[in-house]
Amino acid sequence: QFADRTIKFTNGVNEDHPVGVGVKKMQEILAAKTGGKMKINAFWGGSAGNDLQATQALRAGTQEMVCTSSSPLVGIVKELGVFDLPFLFANEKEADAVLDGPAGVYFNKKLEEAGLVNLAYWENGFRNLTNSKRPVAKVEDFEGVKVRVMQNNIFLDTFKTLGTNAVPMAFPEVFTALETKTIDGQENPFVTIETSKFNEVQKYLSVTRHAYTPFLVLYSKKLWDQLSPQEQSVLREAAIEGQKVQRIANRQLNEKSLASLKAKGMVVNDVTPAEQARMFAKVQPVYAKNVPTIGADAVNQVLDALKKARGK
Amino acid sequence: MKKPVDLFFKLLELLVVVSLVAMVIMVFGNVVLRYAFNSGILVSEEMSRYCFIWLTYIGAMIAMRERGHLGVDTLVKHLPRLGKKVCLFISEALMLLCNVLFFVGTWKMHELQVTNVSPVVGISMIWIYGIGYVVAAVMALFNLHVLWRLVSGRITEDELVQVVESEDMPHGDLTDTEALLKDGVRP
Amino acid sequence: MTVSVFVFSLLGAMAIGMPIAYALLVCGLALMWFMAATGALPAFDSQILAQRFVDGADNFPLLAVPFFLLAGEFMNAGGLSRRIVNLATAWVGHFRGGLGYVAVMAAIIMASLSGSAVADTAALAALLIPMMKRAGYEVNRSAGLISAGGIIAPVIPPSIGMIVFGVAGNVSITKLFLAGIVPGILMGLAIGVTWWWIAKRDDIRPAPRVAMKQRLKITVEGFWALALPVVILGGMKMGVFTPTEAAVVAAVYSFVVGMFIYRELKVRELYGLILAAGKTTAVVMFLVAAAMVSAWLITVANIPGEVVKLLEPFLDNKTLLMFIMMVLVVVIGTALDFTPTVLILTPVLMPVVLKAGIDPVYFGVMFIMNNAIGLITPPVGTVLNVVSGVARISLDDAFKGVMPFFLAQLAVLFLLVLFPDIVLVPLKFLMQ
Ligand code: NA
Ligand code: NA
Numbered sequence: 001q002f003a004d005r006t007i008k009f010t011n012g013v014n015e016d017h018p019v020g021v022g023v024k025k026m027q028e029i030l031a032a033k034t035g036g037k038m039k040i041n042a043f044w045g046g047s048a049g050n051d052l053q054a055t056q057a058l059r060a061g062t063q064e065m066v067c068t069s070s071s072p073l074v075g076i077v078k079e080l081g082v083f084d085l086p087f088l089f090a091n092e093k094e095a096d097a098v099l100d101g102p103a104g105v106y107f108n109k110k111l112e113e114a115g116l117v118n119l120a121y122w123e124n125g126f127r128n129l130t131n132s133k134r135p136v137a138k139v140e141d142f143e144g145v146k147v148r149v150m151q152n153n154i155f156l157d158t159f160k161t162l163g164t165n166a167v168p169m170a171f172p173e174v175f176t177a178l179e180t181k182t183i184d185g186q187e188n189p190f191v192t193i194e195t196s197k198f199n200e201v202q203k204y205l206s207v208t209r210h211a212y213t214p215f216l217v218l219y220s221k222k223l224w225d226q227l228s229p230q231e232q233s234v235l236r237e238a239a240i241e242g243q244k245v246q247r248i249a250n251r252q253l254n255e256k257s258l259a260s261l262k263a264k265g266m267v268v269n270d271v272t273p274a275e276q277a278r279m280f281a282k283v284q285p286v287y288a289k290n291v292p293t294i295g296a297d298a299v300n301q302v303l304d305a306l307k308k309a310r311g312k
Numbered sequence: 313m314k315k316p317v318d319l320f321f322k323l324l325e326l327l328v329v330v331s332l333v334a335m336v337i338m339v340f341g342n343v344v345l346r347y348a349f350n351s352g353i354l355v356s357e358e359m360s361r362y363c364f365i366w367l368t369y370i371g372a373m374i375a376m377r378e379r380g381h382l383g384v385d386t387l388v389k390h391l392p393r394l395g396k397k398v399c400l401f402i403s404e405a406l407m408l409l410c411n412v413l414f415f416v417g418t419w420k421m422h423e424l425q426v427t428n429v430s431p432v433v434g435i436s437m438i439w440i441y442g443i444g445y446v447v448a449a450v451m452a453l454f455n456l457h458v459l460w461r462l463v464s465g466r467i468t469e470d471e472l473v474q475v476v477e478s479e480d481m482p483h484g485d486l487t488d489t490e491a492l493l494k495d496g497v498r499p
Numbered sequence: 500m501t502v503s504v505f506v507f508s509l510l511g512a513m514a515i516g517m518p519i520a521y522a523l524l525v526c527g528l529a530l531m532w533f534m535a536a537t538g539a540l541p542a543f544d545s546q547i548l549a550q551r552f553v554d555g556a557d558n559f560p561l562l563a564v565p566f567f568l569l570a571g572e573f574m575n576a577g578g579l580s581r582r583i584v585n586l587a588t589a590w591v592g593h594f595r596g597g598l599g600y601v602a603v604m605a606a607i608i609m610a611s612l613s614g615s616a617v618a619d620t621a622a623l624a625a626l627l628i629p630m631m632k633r634a635g636y637e638v639n640r641s642a643g644l645i646s647a648g649g650i651i652a653p654v655i656p657p658s659i660g661m662i663v664f665g666v667a668g669n670v671s672i673t674k675l676f677l678a679g680i681v682p683g684i685l686m687g688l689a690i691g692v693t694w695w696w697i698a699k700r701d702d703i704r705p706a707p708r709v710a711m712k713q714r715l716k717i718t719v720e721g722f723w724a725l726a727l728p729v730v731i732l733g734g735m736k737m738g739v740f741t742p743t744e745a746a747v748v749a750a751v752y753s754f755v756v757g758m759f760i761y762r763e764l765k766v767r768e769l770y771g772l773i774l775a776a777g778k779t780t781a782v783v784m785f786l787v788a789a790a791m792v793s794a795w796l797i798t799v800a801n802i803p804g805e806v807v808k809l810l811e812p813f814l815d816n817k818t819l820l821m822f823i824m825m826v827l828v829v830v831i832g833t834a835l836d837f838t839p840t841v842l843i844l845t846p847v848l849m850p851v852v853l854k855a856g857i858d859p860v861y862f863g864v865m866f867i868m869n870n871a872i873g874l875i876t877p878p879v880g881t882v883l884n885v886v887s888g889v890a891r892i893s894l895d896d897a898f899k900g901v902m903p904f905f906l907a908q909l910a911v912l913f914l915l916v917l918f919p920d921i922v923l924v925p926l927k928f929l930m931q
Contacts, residue, residue, distance in 0.1 A: 006539060008799060041801075045669075048798050053554050059424045060546040075429045075437070114427065144350060151431045156354055165350050168357045168432065170559050173741050176673045181738035223541055328777035329770060332565055339562060339747045343740050361559055368556040368788060371781020372520075380782055381518035382836060386878050388516035399515040407517065410524045410548070417549025441553050475518050 001230045002037040009065040010054045015044045017191060018253050019067055019215065022122055022246030029238040038231065040065070059115040061222030069124045069213045071152050079110050079298035084154035085287060087280040088302070089212040092123075092251060097309035099214055103301045110298075115221040119239035122215035122246045124189060125254055129208045130198055131185025132178070135269040136206035139163075139279045148174050148186040153293075157286045158210070159187075162279065178202060189213075190257035191250070205266045207258075210279070217242070321377060324370050331367040335360045358432045362440055369447045376454055383475025396472040401462055403474070404455045411452040418444030501800045502809075504533045509793075509843070519839045520789035524548065527793040530800050539800065548792055555791025556784050559743060560672060563662045565780040566746030567614035570753045572772040574612060577757015577764040579724040580622040583608050586721035588630075593708035596698025598631050599644055600691065606648030607687040610655040611728035612753075614662075614746075616837070616874055620649025620882045624889040640697065642890040643900030646882050647690045647908060650871040653837070655683030657731060657746065660837060660867045663787065667794070667845040672742040673735060674860045675867075678926040682864055682915060689907040697903065723756045783838055790842035803850035814855045821857065821916045824848060825869055829909075832873020836881055840870050861922050865915060872908055875901050 013019050023042050030038045049057070051068035055076065058066055070080040082088070089095045098104065099121040108118045129136055131145050142162040149155040151168040159166035167183050177183045178201040186198065187210065193199065217239045224232065262268050271279070291299050338356040346352050375381050388399050418441060425438040458474070461467045508529035512522035527548065535543040574580050584605045591600040602623065609619045624645050631641040653660040656676035665672035709717070730752060731745050740748055757764035797803070813820040831840055844866075852862045874882040877898050887897035915921055 004538065043798065049551070049554065049795060053550070056421075056424055056428065056550060057547070060421055060544070060550065061541065062544045062547045062550070064541070072431070075431050076427060115424075146346070146350065151358060153432055153434075156432070165346070165352065166354075167346065167352055168354060169741075170357075173560065173743070176671055177738070177741055180673070180736060180741075182741055226541075325774055328781070329773045332569065332773055332777045332780075335562060335565065336569070336747055336750060339566070339744060340751050343744045343748065347739055357559060360562060361557055364558075364562055364565070364784075365553065365556045367565070367777055368781050368784035369553075371778050372785035374778060375782050375785070376518075378778075380778070381520060382782060382786060382839060383516055383518045383522075384513045384834065384879065385516055386834065387514050403512075403515045403517040403521075406512065406525050407521045410521055410528070413528070413545040413548050414552065417545030417547070420544075420546050421549055440557075441549070444549050444553060473516060475516060 001228050002034040002234075003228075003231070005038045005231075007038065007040045007064040008043070008048070009040045009067070010043045010046075010048045010051075010063065011067050012046045012051045012069075013044070013067075013192075014195060015042075016195065018246050018249035019122065020044075021249040022217075022242035023067070025245045026238040026242040029241055030234065033234045033237075034231075038234070055116065055218065058218055058220040059222075061220050063220065064223050065217070065219050067122065067215050067217050069215055071150055071155075071213060073216070074152065074154075077107075077110050077114050077116075078293065079107060079295050081154055081290065081294040082298050082302050083213055084152055084211060085290065085294075085299075086154075086158045086210050086283045087276065089126075089306070092125075092212075092247075094306060094309050095123075095212050095214070096247070098302055098305040101305050101308075103305040106298070106301045111216070111218070112221060116216075117219040117221050117224045119217045119219055119236055120243040122217055122243055123250045124213040124215050125191070125250055126209040127187045127189055127211045127213065128193070129185060129187045129206045129210070130193055130202040130204060130266070131206075132181065132201070132203050133184050135204045135267060136208065137269050137271060138275045139282050141206075146182075146184040148177065148183050154286065154290050155211075157289060158283055161283050161286050174198075175201065190254045190261065194257040194261055199261050199264045199266050203267055205261055205268045207268065207270050208279070209271075209276075215246075321374060324374055328367055328371050328374065331363040331370070335363050335367070338363075355433050358430055362430075365440055366443060369443045373447060373450050376451055379474050379476070381475055385473045385475055388473055393469075393472075397462060397467070400467075400472055400474070401459070404458050404462070408452055408455040408459070411448045411455060414444055415448035415452070418442065418448065501530065501533065502802055502805050504529055505793075505797065505800075505802055520786045523786070523789040523793045523843075524552070527551075527789075527796045530793070530796040534796070534800055547795075551792040551795045552788055555788030558666055558787075560662060560666050561784065561787065563614075563657075563672075563743045563746035564659050564783055565776055566743075566750045567657055567659055567662075568618075568779050569773065569776040570746070570749040571613045571615055571618040572776050573750065573753040573757050573764060574724075575618065575622050576768055576772055577753060578761040579612070579727075579753055579756060580609060581626060582717075582721040582724050582761070583612070584623070584626045585717050586725070589709045589714040589717045596636075596694060598627065598634055598636060599641075599694040599698060602627050602631075602641075602644050602648050603687055603691045603694065606645070606651050607655065607684065608725065608728075610652040610683060610687075612724065612749075613652055614657040614659040616650050616652040616871060616882055617885055619652040620646060621885050621889065623649060624886045628886075628890045637900075638890055638892060639896045639900030641900070642886045642892060642897050643902065643904055644690065644694055646875045646886045646897065646901045647904030648687070649882050649886070650874050650908075651683050651686050653871045654679045654686060654864070654868050656680065656728075657742075657749065658867065659783075660841060660870060661863065662742070663783075663838060664841050664845055664863050664867060667787075667790070667842060668849045668859065668863065670859045670863050674926065674930070675863050676732075676735070676742065677929040678860050678864045678922055679867070680929070681925045682868055682911070682922055685911050685915075685921070686868070686908050689911045690904045693903050693907045723760055727752055727756075786838060787842060794842075794846045797846050803847060806847055807851050807854050810851050810855075814851075817855055817857050818916060820851070820855050821862075821865070821919075822913075824851070825865065825912065825916055828866060828869040829872065829876075832870055833876045834879050835873070836879055837870050837874060840873065841866070858919070858923060860926065861919050864922055865912065868912055868915075872905070872912065875905055 011019055027040050052072040054066040057063035070083045074081045111118045133145055142164045145164045146167055147159050147164045148169045149159050149166050156166045174186055338360045342352050342356045425441040426436050428437040509526040512525040532543050534540040587601040587604040591597055591604055594600055613619050628641055656679050661675040662672055665675055731749055734740050735745050874880055883897050887894050
């Protein structure tokens with residue numbers, strides 16, 4: 001019941017990212033369960049197109065799989081904008097509870113309507129701010145810092161509201177721009193900060209944890225429908241097994257990256273819960289402005305799940 | 313027939329100039345705003361990229377009409393007339409195939425682009441990818457025109473080679489020594 | 500097997516005289532068909548072509564291409580190029596064979612202003628060859644020298660070739676720019692020394708010495724043109740703008756100088772100049788976009804992996820590997836123009852470079868330099884074509900004239916293959 005298939009799976013991150021651990025696990029499971037008939041051919045570092053291009057190829061049915069963070073997909077599934085909202089999740093436990101519960105199913109349905117089958121939520125993780133000017137410990141410290149953010153309206157809004165000059169810039173230009181001080185800072189998870197060597201050109205790392213981005217492991221709906229039920233279920237199983245090791249690896253590596261960034265001389269500061277609450281208060285207009293575009297339904301799904309997770 | 317076609321290409325030329333000027337204003341404006349006023353035009357990065365795509369494809373149609381696309385004519389040049397004709401026929405037929413596939417592919421992706429909006433400006437991406445319809449159709453018409461002239465025996469000698477070997481061959485008065493020396497170079 | 504589908508479809512389509520952009524699409528279609536037949540792709544699907552083709556032009560760093568082309572148009576029409584030649588004439592024209600040194604000095608300065616070899620060479624040739632003819636220089640030699648000087652342009656920043664390579668190969672454009680300075684000056688020195696040797700032998704009459712007062716006046720006039728490279732490199736180094744933005748600054752700067760300071764740029768010329776830059780951009784970018792279609796299929800078909808396997812025995816010896824790749828590029832460069840060579844070879848060679856542990860910036864500079872040299876090798880030597888057109892001599896004569904300078908620049912190239920530190924050490928210093 002398994003056909004010979006080579007599945008093209010593209011990734012924007014490099015192979016040494018925890019996603020690599022997850023993909024490897026998937027490959028092992030496919031090899032074991034299908035007798036080597038179904039194979040994953042993985043491409044790394046955007047070598048086979050960026051995440052949005054790949055996602056469109058999935059919808060067209062010209063490519064099987066992509067692992068992408070939710071942010072670039074907002075133009076296709078506007079509800080995914082929820083995950084760009086600032087200071088939404090407090091920790092990984094909350095994120096897991098929401099994504100693996102009914103809210104996760106809700107987004108899977110939205111993705112499926114757009115021609116994408118989400119096999120599992122993996123993790124990109126909490127994003128933190130680095131800059132070359134000063135430690136950012138309270139909301140006033142954001143003032144006047146030139147920060148590169150993704151080309152995404154909610155991120156742009158958030159950083160403008162916090163008082164920074166938000167500069168949309170393509171990722172490949174960021175390192176040089178930080179080096180020559182064209183911009184002062186950028187925001188990404190620890191792992192990305194370390195693998196992109198931003199510590200060489202940035203002095204301060206502030207643990208702002210201002211957004212949590214999930215990775216989606218997507219399969220082309222068009223091609224999914226051509227698979228046998230056994231093939232589908234083995235792929236789902238592989239992606240879920242991959243999720244377990246990927247999340248663990250991601251959390252471990254983030255801790256390791258933070259320690260190593262410290263060791264390499266970055267000045268790291270935490271943000272107290274009280275200050276984080278002040279930041280959250282300051283970005284309320286971002287919620288007010290963007291909830292209507294995201295859709296109140298999607299936002300409520302997440303907020304309800306969060307309430308449950310927080311035991312209220 | 314000649315006149316409306318000329319007019320159409322004059323319009324395309326105007327669009328090329330407008331796109332390039334818009335790109336200059338947006339990107340340069342962003343540098344000035346960021347450096348002098350610590351602010352910026354948020355749509356600049358995205359819109360200048362879209363202008364760039366339009367410029368590329370609109371300019372490519374003009375270049376096709378002027379036979380200005382890059383190619384290798386070394387081999388074809390040395391063929392006898394019949395050989396040149398055979399090569400031209402195959403080449404135009406293959407290009408026609410590419411253009412038809414470009415058109416069909418754009419059509420098949422139409423819905424996917426309509427339902428994909430740009431992250432900052434929020435326009436539907438069909439405005440960008442839809443350029444495929446125009447380019448593929450216009451280029452295919454060129455191919456059909458050349459093929460028809462070839463088959464009906466009207467093709468002229470200089471039409472038999474449709475490419476140039478380099479993109480930035482100097483144009484106009486750059487090679488006109490007199491014009492460059494209008495004020496005289498001091499010896 | 501996939502490698503041969505790639506090579507034969509591409510070469511075949513180019514040989515029959517198709518535009519290279521379409522040849523790349525045909526190559527992509529052939530790969531797609533082959534992979535669909537062998538099950539490596541779900542199906543032969545026109546959507547792959549339509550999507551990747553438009554995606555290929557969607558690239559912010561490449562905006563530097565139209566901006567630098569526009570800057571070049573403004574510089575030539577606005578009198579910046581002419582003032583550079585005047586300046587060089589005033590300072591080195593009176594030596595034996597002085598106009599030759601003028602050509603070398605002007606070529607290096609022009610290279611630091613402009614990103615394209617052909618535009619530079621055309622301006623230099625139009626200005627200098629009549630002067631050299633009048634002064635009794637042998638025309639073939641003069642044409643040869645100017646051709647060899649013109650190809651320094653893509654090696655010294657700014658460089659459109661480096662931008663295209665940086666984007667296609669995912670290499671830092673700022674680093675490529677900084678790394679190109681020393682090799683570019685070395686190319687200039689090499690042809691300067693060669694000229695000195697020829698001038699001594701031929702005993703060419705020097706131009707009259709320009710009085711110091713006059714010299715200073717000409718230098719002051721040339722100041723605005725000379726300041727441009729300082730603005731570009733300084734601005735990038737100080738973080739005022741990124742490489743892409745540097746290009747737009749160059750365009751605006753040369754517009755302002757030509758229009759309001761030198762007052763040689765006329766309002767009625769502007770439309771034509773912008774259109775010319777736009778059309779050249781379209782030709783380059785149409786090719787880039789088509790190359791992205793084939794590049795995607797090349798990657799998905801795992802052709803780089805096959806090439807790495809092919810070169811496996813040489814991966815341990817970086818110098819030998821560089822030597823092999825450089826010879827390959829010289830050979831391809833005889834028959835193919837600059838941009839297509841960069842676009843076709845980069846996705847194939849970069850994985851090899853990375854696998855072997857060769858510094859990608861070093862490789863990029865060498866690759867661009869080599870492609871620049873290809874501009875003066877027949878049968879397809881665009882720079883040589885332009886110069887022979889301006890000098891009204893045959894391509895054969897022009898090649899005979901360029902021969903000693905060509906050999907000198909080839910010597911520089913292979914010197915850098917043997918001693919990569921000549922590129923890498925100054926780069927380290929400049930990056931601080
Ligand atoms: Na240059
Ligand atoms: Na050549």
